[in-house]
Amino acid sequence: xxxxxxxxxxxxxxxxxxxxxxxxxxxxxxxxxxxxxxxxxxxxxxxxxxxxxxxxxxxxxxxxxxxxxxxxxxxxxxxxxxxxxxxxxxxxxxxxxxxxxxxxxxxxxxxxxxxxxxxxxxxxxxxxxxxxxxxxxxxxxxxxxxxxxxxxxxxxxxxxxxxxxxxxxxxxxxxxxxxxxxxxxxxxxxx
Numbered sequence: 001x002x003x004x005x006x007x008x009x010x011x012x013x014x015x016x017x018x019x020x021x022x023x024x025x026x027x028x029x030x031x032x033x034x035x036x037x038x039x040x041x042x043x044x045x046x047x048x049x050x051x052x053x054x055x056x057x058x059x060x061x062x063x064x065x066x067x068x069x070x071x072x073x074x075x076x077x078x079x080x081x082x083x084x085x086x087x088x089x090x091x092x093x094x095x096x097x098x099x100x101x102x103x104x105x106x107x108x109x110x111x112x113x114x115x116x117x118x119x120x121x122x123x124x125x126x127x128x129x130x131x132x133x134x135x136x137x138x139x140x141x142x143x144x145x146x147x148x149x150x151x152x153x154x155x156x157x158x159x160x161x162x163x164x165x166x167x168x169x170x171x172x173x174x175x176x177x178x179x180x181x182x183x184x185x186x187x188x189x190x191x
Contacts, residue, residue, distance in 0.1 A: 048084070050076075066171060
């Protein structure tokens with residue numbers, strides 16, 4: 001995928017991700033203090049504010065059949081009583097380019113309702129119309145609900161009432177499709 005296409009996918013991913021998240025604030029010490037004071041605790045085995053801990057670099061490298069040199073954690077948002085915790089992990093190759101990204105979200109209010117899923121799907125479909133005539137593809141038997149955005153190889157999965165991910169493989173190995181790679185990675189994160 002070209003760098004400009006990767007940036008477009010990232011921008012679309014972020015827009016859809018934030019649309020499904022509701023409002024939130026950037027991570028800082030005040031947010032961490034408020035989270036601790038509110039008693040909000042993410043599951044220790046699925047910490048959405050550390051997406052890189054949810055999907056290991058070696059697993060991504062194996063799925064993409066590419067050597068990854070590092071991960072980079074971005075867009076950290078600590079949860080509070082009303083807002084979800086989230087983050088993005090970029091899996092970087094030897095050139096410093098993102099070979100894949102994983103956005104993770106966990107909501108203390110279990111807000112992955114049918115309405116929220118529909119709104120996220122509509123936001124993705126609307127953004128996709130600006131880039132392609134291809135429709136979104138619903139993916140059955142993956143989490144509570146899942147859909148794939150063709151052309152940018154982006155998979156959004158609502159795992160359960162509290163957790164969701166967006167997986168965007170920027171590269172896929174020969175003979176594979178972005179959809180297949182994204183679904184395989186989604187299964188690795190518990191979808």
